[in-house]
Amino acid sequence: MTHLPRRSVLAGLAAGSALALSPIRFASAQTSAPVKLGFQLHRTGIGAGYGRWYERVALGALARVNAEGGINGRPVEIVFEDDGTDPKRGAEVVEKLTTRHGCDMIFGPLFSHVVIGSAPRAAELKVPYLVCSEGYHVAAGMTNRWTLQPGITDVRAQVSAMAPWVTQNLGKKVTMVFPDYAFGHDHRDFFSEAVAAQGGEVIAKIAIPPTETSFTRYFPQIPTDTDVLYHVMVGPSVLTFVKELGEFYGSGARPQIFGFIDSLEGVDLASPGLDFLNGSHFWEGQCRNKQPDAPDYETAYRAAVGVDDNGASLSDARDVSTYSHMFSVWETLSVIKKGMEASGYQSTADRQKFVEAVEAMTTFEAGLDHVQGAKTFNGKTHQAFGQQFISRVEGGKLIRVHTTELEDGLYPDEVDYTAQSF
Amino acid sequence: MGTGPLLLLASLEGLVMAAVLALAAVGLSLTFGVMRVVNVAHGEFYMLGAVLAWAVAQFVPSAPMGFVAALIFAPLAVGALAWLTDTALLKRLNYNPESTIVATIGLSYLLQQGALSFFGPDARAVQAPFELRLQFPWFGYSGYKLFVIAAALAVLAAVWWILSRSRAGLVMRATQVDRNTARAFGINVDRVYAGTFALGAGLAALAAVLIVPISQAHYLMGHDPLLLSFIVVIIGGLGSLRGTLIAALIIGLSDGILSMLYPPTLAKILATLVVALVLVFRPQGLFGAKA
Amino acid sequence: MRPALLHIGVLAALVAAGFLLPAYQHGMLARILVMAVFAMGYNLAFGYTGLLSLGHALHFCAGMMATGLAMRHGLAAGPALILGLAAGTATAMLTGLLALRTAGVSFMIVTLMFAQAFHLTLLYYGGFTGGDEGFPLPSAARRLFGLDLTQAGPRYAVALALFAAGLLAQWALVRSRFGRSMIAMRENEERSRMLGYNPFTTKLAALALSGLYSGAAGAAYGLLFGYVGASFGTSQYSILPLLYVLLGGAGTTLGPLLGAGLMAWLIDAASSLTDSPLAVIGITLIVLVLFAPKGILGTLREKGLKWLP
Incomplete structure (x- = not known):
């Protein structure tokens, strides 16, 4: 018996209640086993301020995906693992999510050193690793074929x-x-x-x-x-x-x-x-x-991740979000869904097909999938480009x-x- | 900016840094001097003081009142926690140096987690008790920072008075010199140790309350003060208050000047090496008695 | 006899584990073995010679950086690894020459400052060292004796070989005349001086050996897991070997492995089961120091297993 982190149980419950309340059936899938996504989370360490919000956005995005029927007819769950914002632990977390929890793919890290420290292990384990980092490391060629950044524009x-x-x-x-x-x-x-x-x-x-x-x-x-x-x-x-x-x-x-x-x-x-x-x-x-x-989909996004019109938590006005970065988690989950659907993803044997499907993407339309706005995606450099605001x-x-x-x-x-x- | 104003700014900043150093270090100097134990959790006591100052400010309507309330509450709360730590933990370890280090490392993990769980990972700003911006012709400067310099002097003077003029200080010094003889003279050494540890932690919290309006409360903030305090205490000489003050001045001012001569990161490297070399060639510190 | 059997038994169990463990535990054990080498190095300085350093991240990271940078500039993994060992030894000797003029708390602080200065230097010359971000090692270059180190099996084999060499050398060392002089430093420096030992050279040699182990561990870690970065030079990585050794038992040959393993398992379990991993570590340390102050093996040795090496 494997112990699931408490948060992922909560996530599962959230997903389950969304299912119970909606008329959706996950019947079309060949297997009804959930799609398992690993989240490399900065829960402690210097990135904890960001990590907390990344987790909330991930849960909001997860509830939405499940309410809309999951991925390829299968429910989705997210396993969160704390990396302490440390590259050594980050690489271990990639291993754990892949080999122990059996996650289909991994997403979520923000800090550059964690991304660069973990990416080699993701490539060795041949698991898609989708980062939400805004770092220039992906497009600069420091990572590898299995590492993608489709959710946020890089610093350069x-x-x-x-x-x-x-x-x-x-x-x-x-x-x-x-x-x-x-x-x-x-x-x-x-x-x-x-x-x-x-x-x-x-x-x-x-x-x-x-x-x-x-x-x-x-x-x-x-x-x-x-x-x-x-x-x-x-x-x-x-x-x-x-x-x-x-x-x-x-x-x-x-x-x-x-x-x-x-x-x-x-x-x-x-x-x-x-x-x-x-x-x-x-x-x-x-x-x-x-x-x-602000378009309607942004209003819906704010509600889904629990943020008010000032970018602060709905439950505590002093708790201000990391609004300029955390949308990347939401959008990355949208890309995961699209990529899995485009590649007909069924099991971990289809991971390579998933990466190729994402590489083939070129544009993302603004909307509930891409709440920050329209983007182009460069399949060669694995990097997305969106509009910026002053x-x-x-x-x-x-x-x-x-x-x-x-x-x-x-x-x-x-x-x-x-x-x-x- | 001309050389004159530049020098003025550098010395102001150096003095503030010296004040911060002295405030952070004085509690450590005390426990270190009297008890001869290395309290790795000193930085976390400091952090706790800062975080409590923020928490208190949330319940008190005005900034000056919040500041005063924190000034009273935070040191007492942290001091009580330290008293508990001493009696429940350090005393049972018989103040064995290595065990104490491990125990206080463990304690600092616990305190960090506590702060993270109860107060969250964000850096929290605390309002200064008064808003005063001094406007020089060339630059502006925070009046509160000057207040911190004065407060540091006051705290050091108070600690000096306690140590050298009060009965409690006499008992502490007696215990420092020889705890067995002190016990033979009827001094309750256990209480002295618990009291010293609590006082040291309370001073760390007091320092944090004073300093937090010019920095922020954050659950990882304890690391730097710990390091700096150790440096100041050792360079100054174990248990020497005068040494602590002078070491803080030297480090504060030289750090400011070095950072103007060299690229800042290089200056940090040089300053770190200089401190290490001072220790190597004067291990008893600048003002400690020769061993 | 019993110590020899114990060592052989542990190594045999580790070989068997390499074939039996599921993927995740297998990978984790490879990391533990390398970190145990680091801890054994620390044990030589702290556990046997009584030198409590808070700056061993310097030697670990120096070894890692030397190997990583050499490979980045085209050197093969084998020679690069040797360079890593040399870097760990050299930094330990250089800082030791100065730091050994001090003792006790001053020694702790001086070693800590040297490590801090080194870490800042890595950041300052970030263009060359990769700075805080670090850099991945090219997979193609990660080959040693024809073994592809990006694969789980060869990686485990190399980690185990390094650990076995380190363990046996450490065991031989502490039983030797030099090992006894190290322990004499810890027990009573003055007395050993009167017996004709030179404390300074003994301690310097112990530190150099300690640096050699640490550098080897750092170099191997980079090579085996494909990433080199300045984050391995932060003070956290000076505290870790101290914790491993204290947990397992300072001055015991197998304490470093036990400590590294338990700590890794603990951190892993804590991050899965709770939202408060730091608290779990903190509580463990406190419980340990209250109820088994000499570490696990040290306490067992005290409580009857006097033969424990």
């Missing part, structure tokens, strides 16, 4: 798509503040390149050490002729960074401020000390505050001021996974 494309609007609307002389590790370096390299292409210039690059918890002393390095201050920070100290930036400029003159919402993902913009952000701009993967023209902070709310085109972030292919063997 996000960053490149921002540059035209920033240089045209905020200014051409940019100073960048970023964490001194791979995620920050991707921002540094690709944004600098994109700004230069627009005739602008990055005049200073301030790399913050990864262990830093106090930031004021780095601010004097921001040149006084800076037009735009570009910031992207991650981790629990981000709020300190933003607050100290506010204290530093105080009531004095300051450049335009453009940030990646990663700096404040999961943080209430009404937190003490953040009022100075009023009038500054943010990249958003999906608009946290519901916009007036929002302005007004009275503690993020108001969208610009939507990028899909083409804005595209770049030449760096890898062709379809040429690799399985």
Whole structure:
């Protein structure tokens, strides 16, 4: 007898009650055994703030898929395993989900080092590994044929798509503040390149050490002729960074401020000390505050994952979601469903057919399957590309001021996974 | 920005960092000095203080009242927990150094999990008791940070007074020198140890309440203060309050200056190595008595 | 006689396990064996010589990085592995030369600081080392003695071979004259000095051996599981071998394996059965230290099995 994690039992119950309430029958399937999906979850460790929301979105998406008849006529269940946001444990979790729980495929990780540490094992076990990470590692060729990122645009494309609007609307002389590790370096390299292409210039690059918890002393390095201050920070100290930036400029003159919402993902913009952000701009993967023209499917998505119009939990208004990233979990499950249906997936013997089916996909229509918006999918690089948003902070709310085109972030292919063997 | 203002900012930041270091370290210095045990959970007591400060603030309507309430409640709660830890755990281990390390590692896992389960994984901001932004011609600065410097001095002075002027301090020092003789003179060594451990943990919580308005409460925040406290305590010399203060000043100020001369991450590496080398060539610390 | 039988029995059981275990446990045991080598290295320093280091992640990660980077630049797995052993030994000797001027808590802190500086250095030169993200090792290059290490069977065989070599060498070592001088350092340094031992060279040699084991484990871990990254240099990986050794029994030859195995099983079970894996680990450590302070094998040895090696 295998012990199931409590959460997956809950998920199963949720799925079961959805079945009981709806007239759907899973009769058409050759087997009625559930499709088993493994979820590599950052439940503890540095990624726990994201992990909690990824789990909620996964459960919301699961309930929807089951209410609509499951996959290939079979009910779906998700097995969650904590990876501690650690690459070593991450690889072990991939093994456990595959060889012990017998999952058909695995999805869900966000942090880059976990993805890169786990991907080799996924390839060895020949199990599809669908990541929700926004990292550039998939499209850069660091992973393998079994690793795909169909649910979220990668950092390189996000960053490149921002540059035209920033240089045209905020200014051409940019100073960048970023964490001194791979995620920050991707921002540094690709944004600098994109700004230069627009005739602008990055005049200073301030790399913050990864262990830093106090930031004021780095601010004097921001040149006084800076037009735009570009910031992207991650981790629990981000709020300190933003607050100290506010204290530093105080009531004095300051450049335009453009940030990646990663700096404040999961943080209430009404937190003490953040009022100075009023009038500054943010990249958003999906608009946290519901916009007036929000389509119906986004409203349905918010309800399904338990998020209100401000992007906070329905049960606790102070519990702000990771709204710009977590849609990737929802959309990845949609892609899993489509891929399994397109490949006629029946059992783990069809895993390769599944990967080939996803590689053959080219576009995703906006709708309840793809709530963040329409996307193109590049089967060669295993990477999806969607539109991005720029929002302005007004009275503690993020108001969208610009939507990028899909083409804005595209770049030449760096890898062709379809040429690799399985 | 010119050199003058730059230097001003660097020294302000250095002083604040020194204050933070001294506050975080003073409790550890105390338990370390008196009991000769390494409390790996010191950082988690600190974290608990910060998280409790956030929790208290949720129940109190105004920021200054919440701050005062946390200032009273958090150290008492954490101190009580530490008292319990000492009597139920450390005493039974007879303060064996290695066992104590394992036990306090275990305790820190427990405390982290507790904070994660009860308060969640998010970084929580706590409002400062007063909002004061000093505007210099070149830059703005948080008035609360200056208050933290003053508070650190006050806390250190109070601990110094307790140790050197009060009866409790006398008893603690006597136990530190020789616990068997102390026992022979009728001192209840068990109570002294429990009290010292509770006081050390309470000081960590107090430090956290003071510092959390300029950083945030987060369940993984205990790691850095633990490390920094150890460094300060050892460089300063075991159980030497004056050493703790001066070590905090040296590390705080030099960290600020190094980070202006070198790329920040390189500065961190250099600072870490410098501390290690100080320990290598002056293992008794700068102010500890020669062994 | 009984110790010899015990060692042979354990190794035989491990060989049998390689054929009998289901896929998941099989893979997990391969990881445990490599981590047990790391723990044996730690045991040489801490369990036998009494040197409580909090910086062994440095040697483990140095071994892993040296092997990984060499392979990334085209070196074959065999020579790269040797490089990993050398890196573990060299870092242990270099830091040991300085850190051994201190003792006790200062030694703990100094080793911890060196490991911290090393970890930051890996991040700072991220362009070369892969930084925090790390990098996968190309599957094609992961071949040793003609064995394809991306396959479960050969991977287990190599892990077991490394462990067996480490275990037997450790056993021989602690029974040797040098092993007795190591233990003399732990028991009473002053007395051993009067008996004519040189504490500094003895301890340095013990540290170097410890680094060799740690580097070997790190190198093998990267090679066998295909990923190399700076996260293996964080302080968590300095605490782990300490926990393994304390759990299994410091100064016992089989304690590291037992500790690594139990800990892995515990973490695995905790993450499946509860939402609170950290609490389970915490409670286990506390229970252990209260009721079996010398670790499992250490307590058994005290309670009657005096022959336990």
